[in-house]
Amino acid sequence: MSKHINPVVLITGILVGAAAVMLTALGNPPNMGFCIACFIRDIAGSLKLHTAEPVQYFRPEIVGLILGSTIMSLSSKEFRAKAGSSPATRFILGAFVMIGALVFLGCPLRMVIRMGGGDLNAFVGLAGFFAGILIGVFFLKKGFTLKRTYEVTKTEGFALPGIFVLLFVLFLAVPALFVFSESGPGSKHAPAVIALIVALVIGAMAQKSRLCMVGGMRDAVMFKDFNLLSGFAAIFVTVLIGNIALGNFAGFSTVSQPISHSSELWNFLGMALAGWGSVLLGGCPLRQLILAGEGNGDSAVTVLGMLVGAAFAHNFKLAGSADAVNDGVYTVGGIAPTGQAAVIIGFVVLLIISLANCTMLKKEGN
Amino acid sequence: MIDARGQSCPIPVVMVQDAVKKGNNPSELQVKVDAMVCVENISRYAASQGYTVSTEESDGEYTLTLKK
Numbered sequence: 024m025s026k027h028i029n030p031v032v033l034i035t036g037i038l039v040g041a042a043a044v045m046l047t048a049l050g051n052p053p054n055m056g057f058c059i060a061c062f063i064r065d066i067a068g069s070l071k072l073h074t075a076e077p078v079q080y081f082r083p084e085i086v087g088l089i090l091g092s093t094i095m096s097l098s099s100k101e102f103r104a105k106a107g108s109s110p111a112t113r114f115i116l117g118a119f120v121m122i123g124a125l126v127f128l129g130c131p132l133r134m135v136i137r138m139g140g141g142d143l144n145a146f147v148g149l150a151g152f153f154a155g156i157l158i159g160v161f162f163l164k165k166g167f168t169l170k171r172t173y174e175v176t177k178t179e180g181f182a183l184p185g186i187f188v189l190l191f192v193l194f195l196a197v198p199a200l201f202v203f204s205e206s207g208p209g210s211k212h213a214p215a216v217i218a219l220i221v222a223l224v225i226g227a228m229a230q231k232s233r234l235c236m237v238g239g240m241r242d243a244v245m246f247k248d249f250n251l252l253s254g255f256a257a258i259f260v261t262v263l264i265g266n267i268a269l270g271n272f273a274g275f276s277t278v279s280q281p282i283s284h285s286s287e288l289w290n291f292l293g294m295a296l297a298g299w300g301s302v303l304l305g306g307c308p309l310r311q312l313i314l315a316g317e318g319n320g321d322s323a324v325t326v327l328g329m330l331v332g333a334a335f336a337h338n339f340k341l342a343g344s345a346d347a348v349n350d351g352v353y354t355v356g357g358i359a360p361t362g363q364a365a366v367i368i369g370f371v372v373l374l375i376i377s378l379a380n381c382t383m384l385k386k387e388g389n
Numbered sequence: 390m391i392d393a394r395g396q397s398c399p400i401p402v403v404m405v406q407d408a409v410k411k412g413n414n415p416s417e418l419q420v421k422v423d424a425m426v427c428v429e430n431i432s433r434y435a436a437s438q439g440y441t442v443s444t445e446e447s448d449g450e451y452t453l454t455l456k457k
Contacts, residue, residue: 027433027436027437101424101425103423103424103449105395105423107395108395108397163399163400163403164403167400168396168397168400169397170395171394171395171396172395172397173395174449233426233429235398238398238399241399242399242430245399245402245403245406246399246402246406246433246434246437247437248430248433248434248437250433304397305397305398305399305400306397306398
């Protein structure tokens with residue numbers, strides 16, 4: 024292991040793992056204490072951007088993560104309003120990262136939390152995620168860049184935090200504006216104020232530590248730098264210990280895992296799409312929220328891309344269906360043909376974006 | 390001077406890695422970045438390659454000097 028592991032990353036990983044177990048104990052869906060993709064998808068549903076009834080709730084965790092990062096970065100003078108690095112491309116990447124994650128049924132953070140819950144399907148997702156990261160790393164080594172950002176007016180930096188604060192105030196003051204699931208994952212949630220406070224702390228720590236699920240593997244492969252990977256490992260170990268301590272752990276299996284399917288090819292391909300897209304974006308969905316909180320307008324656009332991607336995922340039945348027991352018969356869930364097509368289209372789009380933005384490939388071509 | 394200002398993670402480190410490889414471990418390199426996270430990432434990579442790093446800050450921009 025590298026000598027250069029920042030203890031703040033380890034501590035943040037432990038806190039994220041503990042918070043995930045705690046939020047599930049307080050009401051969040053199983054193995055979903057935190058899931059950036061699922062929670063943005065639930066918010067999209069609560070705002071009526073999609074009409075999938077089981078997944079509609081305004082998740083305070085997303086607000087807390089963004090605001091925690093804003094508060095921490097303002098206090099450490101790291102808050103900088105920046106933008107201008109291929110925003111439309113980032114919007115599209117955000118949408119496809121979301122679609123890949125919802126095919127698998129979870130963002131990279133939920134993948135780790137599911138692994139700690141004993142869900143072997145998530146380990147297949149991990150293999151796909153790693154494969155996607157390797158493809159992204161190949162293009163980074165070929166000079167991939169979405170070009171640089173520039174300093175912009177401070178209001179740009181507060182745009183996304185401001186939108187989410189406004190929505191959260193409306194959620195508390197006029198809940199009738201939103202729709203909420205009566206059954207399914209969207210109906211399961213920790214008390215809003217507790218979820219917000221926990222997420223504020225995690226958001227602040229994630230800003231400080233630079234915790235990133237994709238960054239851990241990417242840096243280990245590219246630079247033999249294990250700093251961020253230590254946070255990834257800490258989340259897994261903490262969730263595993265937490266689940267065992269609370270009696271929620273029933274061994275490792277692919278069968279009957281909560282909000283999970285065992286169509287392993289699509290677990291692999293969904294996370295490969297999410298991994299590749301996240302490398303091109305420079306960070307996983309959690310990291311995009313944190314960067315948006317620090318004033319990065321490009322990450323704000325990426326988050327909006329994820330919101331729209333989530334709406335598409337449920338309006339066009341692209342997202343995975345969980346394995347379930349119906350009338351006493353265990354039914355394997357998986358991906359509808361529309362979802363399979365969306366993943367393949369996603370790979371083609373990512374390939375085009377990767378090739379079009381590789382400076383070295385262009386030079387070699389000349 | 391490598392200008393890595395405004396680049397997303399981990400491109401500043403890739404730019405330094407390229408310069409180290411192409412220059413066959415040069416004894417001195419200078420890099421300009423505009424985010425603390427890039428200072429940290431480049432410093433970790435430079436240390437792993439045996440460089441000592443000094444950093445100067447001016448108007449939110451950082452100039453890193455790598456020496457060995």
